[in-house]
Amino acid sequence: MLMLQLPPSSSDPTLLPAEGKPPVFAVSLRPYGPSYTRSAEQTLSYAKLPLKIGFNSGLLCIKWKPVGFPGANEMPARQMDMREPQSDPTLGSNAKRRKMADKILPQRLVPESQAYMDLLAFERKLDQTIMRKRVDIQEALKRPMKQKRKLRLYISNTFNPARPDADDSDGSIASWELRVEGKLLDDPGKQKKKFSSFFKSLVIELDKDLYGPDNHLVEWHRTPTTQETDGFQVKRPGDVSVRCTLLLMLDYQPPQFKLDPRLARLLGIHTQTRSCIIQALWQYVKTNKLQDSHDKEYINCDKYFQQIFDCPRLKFSEIPQRLTNLLLPPDPIVINHVISVDPNDQKKTACYDIDVEVEDPLKSQMSSFLLSTANQQEIASLDNKIHETIESINQLKIQRDFMLSFSRDPKGYIQDWLKSQSRDLKLMTDVVGNPEEERRAAFYHEPWSQEAVSRYFYCKIQQRRQELEQALAVRNT
Secondary structure, eight states: OEEEEOOOOTTOGGGOOBTTBOOEEEEEOOOOOTTOOOOHHHHHHGGGSOOOOOTTOSOOEEEOOOTTOTTGGGOOTTSOOOOOOOOOTTSOTTTSOOOGGGGOOOTTTOGGGHHHHHHHHHHHHHHHHHHHHHHHHHHHHHSOOEEEEEEEEEEEEEEEOOOTTOSSTTTTSOEEEEEEEEEETTOOOSSOOOGGGGEEEEEEEOOHHHHTTTSSEEEEEOOTTOOOOSEEEEEEEOSSOEEEEEEEEEOOSSOEEEEOHHHHHHHTOSEEEHHHHHHHHHHHHHHTTOBOSSOTTEEEOOHHHHHHHOSSEEEGGGHHHHHGGGEEOOOOEEEEEEEOOOTTOOOOEEEEEEEEEEEOHHHHHHHHHHHOOHHHHHHHHHHHHHHHHHHHHHHHHHHHHHHHHHHHOHHHHHHHHHHHHHHHHHHHHTOOOOHHHHTSGGGGGSHHHHHHHHHHHHHHHHHHHHHHHHHHHHHHO
């Protein structure tokens, strides 16, 4: 048992000592070995433990039970019981950030741990590789990932001759029906894209002389609420062959623009995205050394740039704004088709292949890889098991060292241990005592010790009385 003097609290009258006689607290501490060294951070952390030291008493005995210590539940009766320090319930097992150093298992502790350390080093390299790949994938997803594919367009028509015996008006008049459909060739995707999803608009222009100026156009334009479809169908009355023109505007994502003819000849680009056009312009500037040697922000225009931008010198930051007047909507796909009503004509279906851009299927796999958390939970669970196992091994090592030191020299070990614990307590509580007096038995037989015992029992009786009164009050209500 160690005797520790604590400063009295001015807010608690029960702790006020008699004149010249400070209250005393007897403390029995957890047995750390004399060779066990704790850092200042570890030592100070014990001062924050909720130890229920009972500041309403004059004498208090606190016991710290060693983890896994044999016979810990059979401590001498002269020592009073105490409550174990309770951990904060709001802190989960995952709230504590694990460090790589917590996984290290020294070979001097477990001679067979070299294989485990090799696996740990391999895991570290694997984690670094996966992290680099994840960063690369995240950067790749920021850029558009497209594939060139062939969209086969089918244009077909059927003719329905007039039937004199028909009861309804539709059957008594000859009519034709035009169908426009399409599909991707060699599409490996499980989810088929609708035909209309590739186009921004579709216009079918019929013969104006046959259907008049108000009924010769059939138009479809994409809107935010458009429902995708697998094809388009047009039905009109008529019994003669009709020439029609199909205008299909592709839905480019990201948007593409047609360049001014002068700029297109200079860069060798007909239709492209805005970012690709600016990149091609910068490449032209570097190739022809048009950047000003003194002020890198400016570009000295050559004769071609002067014709296009109409200035001898301009800032590179001005190019996106000047490009606005030089970028035009892309040309539509124009298809001329004849709607035949001749029953002997076998060529009623025409096929055309159109180059379209589709999302790279690898992009969805990359996104699912980044969002996948199925393995993360299993990895975290295994990491927790590793940390708990190593922590248990280290704890057993401390207990073993404690027992070995005690078995070799019980008397010397207990003395060294008491000195070590006494120094730690003084450091934690900022109390400066007199070790020479405290180690003598006569120090604890002075008159103030009897007063401390009396105060302690008085406070305990008052505490029990308050608990009894509260219990009776609750029962009466």
